[in-house]
Amino acid sequence: MFLMGFKENLKAELAFQDMQVKELSDTTGISRHTIGNYLSVRERIPTADVAVKIAKALGVSVEYLVTGEESQLEKPLLAAEIRALVQNFKLLSENDRKMIIAITQLYKNQGRKS
Template sequence: MSFGKTISAERKKKGFSQEELAKMVGTISVTIGRYERDEIKPSIDIATKIADALGVSLDYLTGKTNIELDNSIIKRVVEIQSLPDEDKKHILYALDGLLQNVRTKLAFGK
């Protein structure tokens, strides 16, 4: 999906009008329409504001990934990265155990 089509789909999914999105990012609705029709590309600053307003990553908007990353999870990952190595090691060990538990439950239909 193109950059513009992704913006349009995410905007509609969130229930925003072009005008509402434009106000959130500091532009006008005509410009949002031109982005959505792939007539023009926003600056990196505006693209970042659009991603933030829509609650998705910039990678998702640009098509670099097709996985819609949850910003609340990204914030937690960033927080974990800033911890001392020993704390990171413990958190990731616990997380690996929890993920394995979920995969096991899914595999056995429980």
């Protein structure tokens, strides 16, 4: 199994969340230039405190950004929560599902503006 490094995982997470470097910079207080260095230079890895800020802003663990894998300790709780959400979602009507999707998208977009 190929594990991506910090640079690749950060790029992938930014793309997944449709987040720009400016947004991450504004959220973390880390300069765009510094974040740009993490994205362009393979050997450049942030200090632990900076990695924590980035991980918190993205809603992922530092371990995920470094290794591309979640901690085994976090997986059972997260998996159980996701399963419960999916099960509850399946019980909703099609109209209610669309409403939930719209609401979560709204919250996601509002979070970026804050």
